[in-house]
Amino acid sequence: MRHAGAALVIALLAAAATARVLGGRFGSSSPGAWREPRRMYDVGAQGAGSAPDLPFFDRGTWEQSVALGP
Numbered sequence: 001m002r003h004a005g006a007a008l009v010i011a012l013l014a015a016a017a018t019a020r021v022l023g024g025r026f027g028s029s030s031p032g033a034w035r036e037p038r039r040m041y042d043v044g045a046q047g048a049g050s051a052p053d054l055p056f057f058d059r060g061t062w063e064q065s066v067a068l069g070p
Helices: 002-026
Strands: none
16 A cells, blocks of 8 residues: 555656646646647648648547458
8 A cells, every 4th residue: 555655656746747847848837738739740842732741649549451262
């Protein structure tokens, strides 16, 4: 039981330190205001056309593999 209490204290201290760092970085103590600007890919085009803006989406992916048959 004492181990669980110590783990909780460590987790709370880590959360408080993280909130201080992010609050300083983004200038707000509200987690809803902690937003990074959208990064864009640097793409080029040849010829007379110009390349469109291409936003970078940093997100996870989901994959599924299914084996059919014997």
